[in-house]
Amino acid sequence: MSGATPPVMHRLRDLIDADRDGFAHRVFARLFGYSPQVRDLFPVHMSHVREAFVDVLDHVLDVLPGDAGHEELIELLAQLGRDHRKYGVTDSHYDQMAQALVSESALLLGTEWNAESAETVAQAMLMTTGVMRGAAQSVEGPATWRARVVQKFTINRERAVVRLAAIDPVPTLNAGQYLETRIPQWPHLWRNLSPAIPPNPAGELEFHVRAVPGGTFSAAVVSETAPGDVWTFAQAHGRLRVEPDQPVLMVAGGTGLAPLRAILLEMARRADSPPTHLFYGARFPGELYDLAMLREVATTNPWLTITGVVEETTDPWWVSGAVDPGQWGVSIARGKVGDIAARYADWSDRQVLIAGPPDMVTSTKLRLRLAGVPSEQMQHDPVARH
């Protein structure tokens, strides 16, 4: 990776950008042509895969010819390589992908494809797949591990709690991290889920899942998951954590409560937990289903304060029957959870953890920034959905 700028890379990037999905389609068609069994490693619907693939390629072609950003690029590719272990990707697949990329690049560059551009593009593609392969090879331990569903209950038509017991040894996991997860109903689809309890020696896991409208994985969990199902997990990601020497603000929207709940339960085991205020928001009062449990934790852990936040004051018919959250003696505010939290007090000295749907995370961050909380004090998981 020298400082010289071969214009062919940027030219190729522009040509790919003119028809991103078409390029990705052709590369994958070529790859599946070399090795039809590779198709089985990918999900039925490939649009997310193609999108992510072109995003990475775009980044490679953008960064590689320049002088800056090489370290971040290598780390991104290494992470991708580690991520791809779960698909069962082998060394020969990396060679075939590099070959497919070079062949399609040649077609795209047309008359601009010559000995020099061929060499430059081939090097870039081999570097990309080489870093991914090397990182995948350097990871110790199995790529995946399994756990069996032992209990599942639905909170309402959109939400379920699923409890599992590990079948295989559980790799190191921190409270607040999320796991790449696959369910038997969708054998090639991986989605991220955040355990709602801290890791424990018994290998027990709990997840809170919301079926998003039109969702694939989440709908299957809420409506089809049953005791006995075996779920598969791959890598743990995420850096949400609480430093013991600074007070904490937590803002949770819906099932975004899960990673913060895991952290709170872990904090409850320690003697030195800092003052913590949790704002737990949902649209309807009956959706604050975990308030009773949180209230119990707060009762025995005086460092914890909880405020429930709802956008509507009454439940619709499909939530009705839920317990009125007011009965738990927790104060309930009305509005959007990020707005209520930001207006409630001066949080500028707090470490802030935010978790919830992408829109909620973005708007909460903005509100808190406007209220004087420095961005560097705020933590959240990636808002990308996959």
Ligand SMILES: Cc1cc2nc3c(=O)[nH]c(=O)nc-3n(C[C@H](O)[C@H](O)[C@H](O)COP(=O)(O)OP(=O)(O)OC[C@H]3O[C@@H](n4cnc5c(N)ncnc54)[C@H](O)[C@@H]3O)c2cc1C
């Ligand atoms: C770090 C992280 C942790 C996560 N933890 C959890 C968790 O603990 N519990 C949980 O239920 N989910 C969690 N998710 C979300 C989960 O990974 C899936 O994205 C979600 O279940 C939707 O997948 P799907 O296959 O059902 O929907 P898809 O079939 O992928 O999408 C269907 C439609 O729903 C839309 N959509 C996708 N995701 C969302 C969303 N979050 N909100 C609104 N619309 C959406 C899509 O744009 C699309 O239109 C987490 C996501 C991330 C990034």
